[in-house]
Amino acid sequence: LTVLHNLYRKVWSQHRTTDIYKGLFDSVAAEREWGMAGLACLSRYYQLEPHVAAPNPVQRETWVRATLAENVTVRGIVDRLDLVRDTGDDNDDDPAAAATAVGAGRDRKKGDVVLRLMDYKTGKAPDLKYSPAMNAKIEREAWDQLVLYSLLLRESKNTPIRFLRLIYLGGDIDDDDAVATVWNKRLEQGDMDDMKAKILRLWAEIVEKLSSDDPFRAFSGCSRSFCYCHQCRTKFAPDAVWQQRPCPPAVGRYERKT
Amino acid sequence: MDENTLVPLNATISLNNHDALSSSSSPSRHTKNDDDNNISATTTSFGPILALHSYDAPSTLAAVNAFSPFSMNATLLVSPLPHHYANNIVSSSAQDEEEQESSVMILDGYDDVQLQSSPVQNDLLPREPAVVVTEKTTSMITLDDNETARTSSPALPSNEEEDTLFTAHDFNITIPKVLSPSALKEYENCPQSFFFQYILKLKQPTNTALAKGSMCHSALEQFLGLEYPIAI
Numbered sequence: 394l395t396v397l398h399n400l401y402r403k404v405w406s407q408h409r410t411t412d413i414y415k416g417l418f419d420s421v422a423a424e425r426e427w428g429m430a431g432l433a434c435l436s437r438y439y440q441l442e443p444h445v446a447a448p449n450p451v452q453r454e455t456w457v458r459a460t461l462a463e464n465v466t467v468r469g470i471v472d473r474l475d476l477v478r479d480t481g482d483d484n485d486d487d488p489a490a491a492a493t494a495v496g497a498g499r500d501r502k503k504g505d506v507v508l509r510l511m512d513y514k515t516g517k518a519p520d521l522k523y524s525p526a527m528n529a530k531i532e533r534e535a536w537d538q539l540v541l542y543s544l545l546l547r548e549s550k551n552t553p554i555r556f557l558r559l560i561y562l563g564g565d566i567d568d569d570d571a572v573a574t575v576w577n578k579r580l581e582q583g584d585m586d587d588m589k590a591k592i593l594r595l596w597a598e599i600v601e602k603l604s605s606d607d608p609f610r611a612f613s614g615c616s617r618s619f620c621y622c623h624q625c626r627t628k629f630a631p632d633a634v635w636q637q638r639p640c641p642p643a644v645g646r647y648e649r650k651t
Numbered sequence: 652m653d654e655n656t657l658v659p660l661n662a663t664i665s666l667n668n669h670d671a672l673s674s675s676s677s678p679s680r681h682t683k684n685d686d687d688n689n690i691s692a693t694t695t696s697f698g699p700i701l702a703l704h705s706y707d708a709p710s711t712l713a714a715v716n717a718f719s720p721f722s723m724n725a726t727l728l729v730s731p732l733p734h735h736y737a738n739n740i741v742s743s744s745a746q747d748e749e750e751q752e753s754s755v756m757i758l759d760g761y762d763d764v765q766l767q768s769s770p771v772q773n774d775l776l777p778r779e780p781a782v783v784v785t786e787k788t789t790s791m792i793t794l795d796d797n798e799t800a801r802t803s804s805p806a807l808p809s810n811e812e813e814d815t816l817f818t819a820h821d822f823n824i825t826i827p828k829v830l831s832p833s834a835l836k837e838y839e840n841c842p843q844s845f846f847f848q849y850i851l852k853l854k855q856p857t858n859t860a861l862a863k864g865s866m867c868h869s870a871l872e873q874f875l876g877l878e879y880p881i882a883i
Contacts, residue, residue: 612846
């Protein structure tokens, strides 16, 4: 864990004065609080996978790129691919867990050796406290990115992903009850087929709007107060881009002076 | 000192009310001069910065635990000979005075040192130092204590120099050839935010949440970058 923490410190030491990050904090205290929260996230990760033998990555931070249709290419970086064993027990919270015990002296269940795609999130896991329909929507959206990466791997390299894993490393340092949360999912071919159809639909929408007479007003904003669209709209002349009516005041550090 | 002995040189750094750093450690016999014989550091509004000041030979290898404002301990692990690498970068607080005096590294200020990273080994026992002193060629960060942290704002392009607002004529619109999953997700959540960021290239400034995610990913990437034995 100390090594992992020190790697975090090292990485931050290398980046903290770069143009991207050097204006991020108002004070040393704020920077330290942020850093401690990052260390806490990694501590929670280490609680999950404390031993050298536990994680078994065959790939990490790997670029993947696939052309899903003519002029439709998607690319991204996969956090991690693990070799695991499919025990076939879907009632288990982690049907592939036994295979992660390679070398750790634990019993190994029999089953195919398969690939599991993993993604780390440094925030909290979505709160599933809503209606069943809403919870299902939240869960589906949480898995979307991993399903898309699995699709890219299938389309580009014919790499078969059997399992997905999401690790939420928790929230702030002052949240004593914060724990890492692991979500597991068995991936079905239909998930990827649905994702492919969705990507093609979104792409077609984007192209249609960009090809319209006024693409600047073809892309509408949203009602989420934290969204970047509210800040960025204020950088444009009136009616140059889609505007919300009535136009709310901009918020944040890029609020425009009048 | 036995040549196989790794000498951890531990310096405990603390911030005082003036954001100046005080530190303590044993003096080294390899100091440049009598005034430089302590590990020392200073701080800026970004936090404390440590830098290697001098060393007795170019072949000296050292592993330095990364130092940043949320780490109030800096630990040097020093090997007196080139082939003796740090075998454990776990911090140690109990240090023998004589061993510290035998060490070959000196920390002091910001003077002319280039640091080069090398990976930590997969088994948590680095066979190469985390940081290698290569040559004295470049300066480390030299911010004054009173320098403000907010020297510039990243990201969003500014058009305030002329105090004018963007119009459609300021951009060339092209249909993207490649998109990322993040871009597609952004389009799904907010088409206009997608348009600003991925078509007009008006990138959103980074924030603390994104920064934390990036740093955790980088740390984990290095942590896992490695050579786990596959034994399924």
